[in-house]
Each structure stands twice: as structure tokens, then as C-alpha cells.
Amino acid sequence: MAVPEVWQLSRRALSLKRPLIMGILNVTPDSFSDGGRFFSLDAAIERAQEMEREGADIIDIGGESTRPNAPAVGVAQELDRVVPVIEALTRRIQVPISIDTYKAEVARAACAAGAEIVNDVTGLMFDPDMARVTAEADAGVVVMHTRGMPDTMQADTSYDDLMSDVKKYLEQSVALAREAGIPDARIVVDPGLGFGKSVQGNLELIKRLAEFQELGFPILVGPSRKSFVGAVTGRGGGERIFGTAAAVAMSVAHGASIIRVHDVAAMKDVAVMARALM
Numbered sequence: 001m002a003v004p005e006v007w008q009l010s011r012r013a014l015s016l017k018r019p020l021i022m023g024i025l026n027v028t029p030d031s032f033s034d035g036g037r038f039f040s041l042d043a044a045i046e047r048a049q050e051m052e053r054e055g056a057d058i059i060d061i062g063g064e065s066t067r068p069n070a071p072a073v074g075v076a077q078e079l080d081r082v083v084p085v086i087e088a089l090t091r092r093i094q095v096p097i098s099i100d101t102y103k104a105e106v107a108r109a110a111c112a113a114g115a116e117i118v119n120d121v122t123g124l125m126f127d128p129d130m131a132r133v134t135a136e137a138d139a140g141v142v143v144m145h146t147r148g149m150p151d152t153m154q155a156d157t158s159y160d161d162l163m164s165d166v167k168k169y170l171e172q173s174v175a176l177a178r179e180a181g182i183p184d185a186r187i188v189v190d191p192g193l194g195f196g197k198s199v200q201g202n203l204e205l206i207k208r209l210a211e212f213q214e215l216g217f218p219i220l221v222g223p224s225r226k227s228f229v230g231a232v233t234g235r236g237g238g239e240r241i242f243g244t245a246a247a248v249a250m251s252v253a254h255g256a257s258i259i260r261v262h263d264v265a266a267m268k269d270v271a272v273m274a275r276a277l278m
Helices: 041-054 075-089 104-113 130-136 162-179 199-207 209-215 227-233 241-253 264-277
Strands: 006-008 013-015 020-026 058-062 097-100 117-120 140-144 187-190 258-261
Touching: 020 041, 020 264, 041 058, 041 075, 041 264, 058 075, 058 117, 075 097, 075 104, 097 104, 104 117, 104 130, 117 130, 130 162, 140 162, 162 187, 162 199, 162 209, 199 209, 199 227, 199 241, 227 241, 241 258, 241 264, 258 264
Parallel strands: 020 058, 020 258, 058 097, 097 117, 117 140, 140 187
Antiparallel strands: 006 013
């Protein structure tokens, strides 16, 4: 099935004729790679502007760490972290803002503040109001596969058939989106690298990424600095740029349209070169 060449957001459409780079902005004290660095409003604004200058096509803002074993954050605290940043950035950057949350109340407030994309790591599954809220905001949506919440998702990473299970989950997420009135043109799928997957499972997902094109939606992947990269390379979180680059290149070669990364400038070069080599 042909994958769309445009992703429709609430206020614009993004061309997918080249890989898009989604820059990660964690406004949390405990994210696995850069927790605390951009926790203050000024630091978050500065980092978002820096990523835009480096070539980010989207800024993805998260107020709750979804690293393995991360504790949950309440709605009020998450709102306090993300809404001021989004409000400030809508006046300072030109690229669209994405809210990384699985809570409908946070998504609603973020979209009201200026976010154009809802990036839900639970694929609209955990909050029954999320699909409706996203539809009402006319937002683009990323539906991701996971298994369990962050504090439990790595407890069992075995699957009878990994690819089939992930596909079925994403199909269910897409069905929820459609039932809520979200048009297909606004939907992106994400197989969920690092979320309830073993090292070999993550590698298999990248190697077989093209199979997800059968769903008929653009594919987003987020391999940036993740533990499976460290397991293969033996590198710590801040030393995984080259391992990440290899994962990004292979993901683009196998059909990824959007890459979610920390190191924007470097990974944009990798993604653009990988596409050119294809």
C-alpha cells in the first residue's frame, strides 16, 4: 500500500518527500538521556530554538519521562511543565510543536496552547478520551505500540510473533482514531522501539520496518540513544551518536518517514544522505 507523501496537521501540511526530523525536548528532571538539562523554561526555549536552527522539522515536547521504570507523573504536574513552554515557543519558532503525552487532559491543553501534533506512546489505548480530544483539536497524531506502562513495560519482552503483534496493536490504534473522526491523512504509526522490546526485538523491527508500510501510513521511529543501541555498541547514553546514526540510516532505508532524535543536526545529515543513497 502506498504511503502518503503529506502529513496533515491542524494548521499546516508537512511534505514527507524527504525524512522529517522530530527534535526531542524533555522538560523533565529524569529522562534517560538529557533529564534536567532543559527543565527550566528559559533552557527549554533556548534548546527548541537551537534545534530549529539545526534543521528540526518538528519539536516534540514531553513533560513525563517514558524511559523504562520511570515513575508516573500527575496531570497537574505535567501541565505545569509543558504548557508554559508550548505557549512561549508558539511565538518564537516556526516549526510545528508536538506534545508527547498519553493523557487526554494534557493533550487538550497543549493543543489549545499551540501544539499541532499529539504523540501518544500508548497508541490512544490508555486514556479513553485521547482519540476524541485529538480529533476535536484537528491535530496530527502519532500512534505508537507499547506493552504496559513505563514502570512495567520491560518486565516481559517476549512475543509469539513480534511483527504480527505490533501490527495488530497499531491497527487497533488506527481504528480508535478513525472511530473518533481523525482522518487518515493525520495519522502516523510508530512501532515503539525500546517500549516493551528486547534488544533483538528492536533490531528486528528496524530490519523489517518496510512491512509496516502495509498499514498505509507514514512511519515514525525513535532509536535515539536508546538502550538497545548501548547494548550493541557498549556505549553509555551520551556516547551513542554513531550507533544511533546507523539505526537512523537503516530506518530511513527501510521506509521511515519521520525520525525522532536528540542530535538534530547530525541525524538530519544521516537521514538525508540515507534517502539520497536509496
